[in-house]
Amino acid sequence: MKTVYLLNGPNLNLLGKRQPEIYGHETLADVVQSCTTTASALGLGLYAFQSNHEGAIIDKIHEARDKAAGIVINPGAFTHTSVAILDALNAFEGPVIEVHISNVHKRETFRHHSYVSLRAEGVIAGLGTEGYLAAVRRLAMLLA
Numbered sequence: 001m002k003t004v005y006l007l008n009g010p011n012l013n014l015l016g017k018r019q020p021e022i023y024g025h026e027t028l029a030d031v032v033q034s035c036t037t038t039a040s041a042l043g044l045g046l047y048a049f050q051s052n053h054e055g056a057i058i059d060k061i062h063e064a065r066d067k068a069a070g071i072v073i074n075p076g077a078f079t080h081t082s083v084a085i086l087d088a089l090n091a092f093e094g095p096v097i098e099v100h101i102s103n104v105h106k107r108e109t110f111r112h113h114s115y116v117s118l119r120a121e122g123v124i125a126g127l128g129t130e131g132y133l134a135a136v137r138r139l140a141m142l143l144a
């Protein structure tokens with residue numbers, strides 16, 4: 001069975017508690033559960049990881065080189081700053097879908113640029129936590 005990695009960056013552990021007017025009321029555990037159910041219905045395994053540390057996310061992307069067929073990633077604020085995460089994703093061969101819960105283009109200009117978008121096959125922003133499920137579905141299509 002192919003496995004997809006669901007990677008979440010800094011502050012996303014606070015999902016459901018942090019600025020719910022922007023990020024909604026669902027917790028990260030809720031998101032992981034619904035993504036696991038969706039992936040499984042599509043014949044995919046799902047492994048989820050969240051970290052507030054850039055290096056830990058990079059280590060997981062390296063691990064994904066051997067263990068994952070595709071990656072769904074919400075890099076949080078590292079989206080807008082991390083050349084190192086972009087480099088790690090460029091060393092991964094499978095498809096990558098970038099997810100943002102909020103519509104970053106409607107927010108501060110510093111959120112409009114994404115290093116990760118230079119690598120991602122697709123970018124989803126502003127669909128709320130539903131965006132993660134759309135990303136898993138898209139990966140399933142790309143990996144079929």
Ligand code: DQA
Nearest residue numbers: 011074076077100101102111
């Ligand atoms: C985010 C948008 C980022 O700008 C922000 O730093 C986040 C979350 C989103 O999911 O909308 O932490 O990636």
